[in-house]
Amino acid sequence: MIRIVMAGNPNSGKTTVYNAITGRMERVGNWTGVTVEKKEFAIKKEYCSGNEDLIAVDLPGAYSMSPFTSEEGITSKYIRDEKPDVIINITDATNLGRSLFFTTQLLEMGIPVVVALNKIDINDSKETGIDVSQLSALLGCPVIETVATEKRGLKEIVETAVSLIGKEQKAVYTEKGVDLLDKASVEEADRKRFEFVKDVVDKVETRKVQAKDTNKGDYIDAVLTHPVGGLIIFAAIMFFVFWVSQAKIADICLEHQSFSIRYSKKSDFRENL
Ligand SMILES: Nc1nc2c(ncn2[C@@H]2O[C@H](COP(=O)(O)OP(=O)(O)OP(=O)(O)O)[C@@H](O)[C@H]2O)c(=O)[nH]1
Ligand SMILES: [Mg+2]
Structure with a gap:
């Protein structure tokens, strides 16, 4: 199996x-945090080209192999203790930097890894490009573009995973001399790993909309947080809220008053029912 x-x-x-x-x-x-426990089931025949004994295992999401949450603990424990035959590392192509931090840790486990660059459809719509072959060379493992919601690239990813079984996986980045019980030492190691990952992302990713370009949100922020304009808008909104609440209260009071005048006696009220 x-x-x-x-x-x-x-x-x-x-x-x-x-x-x-x-x-x-x-x-x-x-x-x-949608998945909180391990799930496993046989892979459909159409995805495994005749190999009958393939079992897929779904795990809770994790940002790191050093667990902060109990769900992350399930994932890191399973990978370390159970030693699966191969890892399909599902990365979010729209957030490559954060995804690859975990990827570099998985590559240290000695288990073959294939990276799925998932949600590539969102990248396409934002005209963000990722140089797949360069990323594969920098990580030292196969990288395949996928759109899971459309089942795009999934057969290829399973077939590639199967082809890697039994092969050696080299780590592209390793931490040395980290005292896992010392918080400062772990933070320093994570910072260095992030630097490595950032370097990889800078090499492979091209963005049409650069962070320095302003968008609609930035424009709204600039107006609302302007030292003078922002205060005027704030005062106007507060006045409007005050005016609406007071006008409503006045309406209710007037209505109540005319009701009391019209039906000053209980009998008048009953007659009008
Ligand atoms: N546009 C797009 N959306 C996707 C794609 N793959 C998954 N999604 C969406 O991404 C969201 C998260 O998908 P899940 O499969 O629940 O993600 P998960 O990794 O299992 O999440 P956790 O269980 O919380 O770790 C859902 O709304 C999916 O429909 C994709 O290729 N393209
Ligand atoms: Mg899930």
Whole structure:
């Protein structure tokens, strides 16, 4: 029995891939922490070219192999202790920097890894490009573009995963001399890893909309936080809220008053019912 594990950051699309290749209907959702326990099931025949014994394992999302949450603990423990045959690392192509931090840690486990650059459809619509072959060379493992919601690239990713079984996986980045019990030492190691990852992202990613370009949100921010304009807008909104609440209270009082005048006696009120 060959176990192929889906591992990656929360909300990257692991369960969407798992459901597509197994035919299961596990819960997916556009927020983090949807999967909270390990799930496993046989991969559909159409995805495994005749290999009968492929089992897909879906894990909770994790940002790091050093667990901060209990869900991350499930993931790191499973990978370290159970040693699956191959890892499909589902990365969010729209947030490559954050995804690759975890990727570099997975590559240290000695288990073969294939990276799925998932949600590539969103990148295409934003005209963000990723040089897949360069990324693959820099990580030392295959990288495949996928759109899990459309089942795009999923057969290729499973076939590539199967082709890696039994092969050696080299780490591209390793931490040395980190005292895991010392917070400062761990933070320093994480900072260095982020620098390495940033360097990789700078080399492979091209963005049409650079961070320095202003968009609609930036324009609204600039107006609302302007030292003079912002205060005037704030005062106007507060006045409007005050005016609406007072006008409503006045209406209610007037209505109540005319009711009391009209039906000053209980009998008048009963007659009018
Ligand atoms: N546009 C787009 N959306 C996707 C793609 N893959 C998954 N999604 C969406 O991303 C969201 C998260 O998907 P999940 O499969 O629940 O992600 P997960 O990695 O299992 O998340 P956790 O269980 O929280 O770790 C869902 O709304 C999916 O529909 C993709 O290729 N393109
Ligand atoms: Mg999930």
